[in-house]
Amino acid sequence: MTLSIIVVYMALVIGIGVVSNRLLSSTGEDYFLATRSIGPVVLLMSLFGTNMTAFALLGSSGEAYHAGIGVFGLMPAISGLVIPTVFFVLAPRAWAIGKRHGYTTQVEFFRDRWGSDLLGLLLFIVLVALVIPYLLIGVMAGGVTLNQVTFGQIPEWIGGLVICAVVMSYVTIGGLRGTAWVNTFQTIVFMVLGAVTVTVVFNRMGGVGTVMARIAEEAPSLLAREGNFSHIHWLTYSLIPLSAGMFPHMFMHWLSAKRADSFRLTVQAYPLCIALVWLPPVLLGVAGNLDFPGLIGGQSNSILVRMIGLHAPGVLAGLLGAGVFAAVMSSLDSQVLSLGTMFTEDIVDHYGYGDRMTDKQKVASGRIFVAAILLFTYLLSLVSERSIFNLATWSFTGFASLFPIAIAAMFWRRSTKVGAIACVSTVVVLWTYFFIQGWGDRAYTVGGTGVMAVAVILGASSVAMIVGSLLSSPPEPDRVARFIGTR
Amino acid sequence: MSSKQWLAIGLLVTMYVLHNDWWFWSDSSLIAGLPIGLAYHVVYMVVTALVLGAVVRLAWPTHLDSGDER
DSSP: OHHHHHHHHHHHHHHHHHHHHHTOOSSHHHHHHGGGOBOHHHHHHHHHHHHOOHIIIIIHHHHHHHHTTHHHIIIIIHHHHHHHHHHHHHHHHHHHHHHHHTOOSHHHHHHHHHTOHHHHHHHHHHHHHHHHHHHHHHHHHHHHHHHHHTTTSSOHHHHHHHHHHHHHHHHHHHHHHHHHHHHHHHHHHHHHHHHHHHHHHHHHTTOHHHHHHHHHHHOGGGGSSTTTOOHHHHHHHTTGGGGGGTOHHHHHHHHTBSSGGGHHHHHHHHHHHHHHHHHHHHHHHHHHHHHSTTOOGGGGGGHHHHHHHHHSTTHHHHHHHHHHHHHHHHHHHHHHHHHHHHIIIIIIITTTGGGGOOHHHHHHHHHHHHHHHHHHHHHHHTTOOOOHHHHHHHHHHHHHHTHHHHHHHHHOTTOOHHHHHHHHHHHHHHHHHHHHHHTTOTTOOGGGSSOOHHHHHHHHHHHHHHHHHHTSOOOOHHHHHHHHOOO | OOHHHHHHHHHHHHHHHHHOOGGGTTOOOEETTEEHHHHHHHHHHHHHHHHHHHHHHHHOOGGGGGTOOO
16 A cells, blocks of 8 residues: 555656646757746745755654754754745845846856856856765655665665656656646645644654653653754854755756746745644654664664654555655755756856757756766665765755855855855865764764854855955956846 | 845844744743744744745845846
8 A cells, every 4th residue: 555655646746747748848948947937836836845855854853863852943943034035135136137148057147147167167066066965865765765664675775766767757858847846746745744644643642742741751851952952053053054045956946937026925935834844753753762762873864754654554654655755856856957957058058069959959968967967876875874964964064155156146246256266165175174074973063062064164165255356356347237237 | 225124134133043042942841732942943933934024025126026137
């Protein structure tokens, strides 16, 4: 039964991709940006679905299992404020500039902003490298979920393979329009199923109050933040959601909007959507200490699925499996599509091959790159045993540290390509250093002080942006006017 | 910047400060069946949605709705 539900769900998702393909024109702009026609509701759902991944379901429950209810305040609560604020400040401007000048990708946008091919190439490499751990958590989550809901009958490598195959199918069939539609459907699925799951499981455990009262007796430290987080860790973690301003897949969805005011609904509804999705996994992760005590490190990635398997096997386990797959695939699809688009536009097209290619050939090159990235990520998932929460945090740290270039591009007239290149280079060097330092340590902070690496890297990249710009010649007024307007 | 834009910034900064609820930091008591720190942040997110609604009304860059970034 469980497997049947998941199989039916996968078929449904591919079906939506096929239907959207019937509405797809053969131009590159429709495949990559849905001809900039996405309205407010689909925009909200696709942005939100893209943003919420295995990190929100399996990662949050796994982390709450170890660190308690504070995980909810640490990540979703601050994300509910910072991410919509980032959208408010950047998205309508990026959309307006992108529409006016016909931009398709983030790399194209920044390359043209400062007139630097070197910056474009550097950003392409850095963005692809940072997306890979983000893709990896999705593929790993697919494996964990299918393995747990079938009580170990299906090995993890098959779940990861299924996720990659289904995403590859509907992304290549439907492009961004298909991805936006599938994401809307999948976002509704995982929001509804999360609420149903937590209700059913807690009812069977005697109610939320009963479960929390038992936790208060057996593991009271999980109900407070003292001992689980330091104040400085809490404060510096609040920089992580700035990553939403530099995700290439989010940027691509920004450009797909029909109008600038399409973002109004997203900004207002985002905190409620985040609360709905994150609350059930955090509660179930904490409650998991009663039924599955003693899990170590990355073993807790599967606590959500274990709880469902114990308290609500059968239909609900199948639905939950579909819900987790929905959350994973709704991010994975946009991520691989954005990488494919950047490869087509910023490498193939920009370096001259595109002149000899038709629109269909350009789309095909994007599809081949998507397949290659998925294959690489899948192979990586077979040898990775990291915590999902930890992997995602490192990926987000890199993106958040690049945030100064987004702000400088849209608001700082005096910013230059030297400043932007210095900013990206600083992120590359410091991120690599801290990643190596923190490898294998789930609770790594800078020198054990509680300060997240993102605070140091973001501070340094901001300084590099400012100093590099002020020490170099001012940019051409025409170029500035195209992005920020005239005074 | 206009006074409405300053008000919007003030609201966002206030919400950021309120996120850091040191006063419940070591409190593990339950309220309506939920730990108080968790209940606080659930309410916080509802209030955040209301505040962002106000920010959109106060300071939305309406000049961009026509596709003009200037």
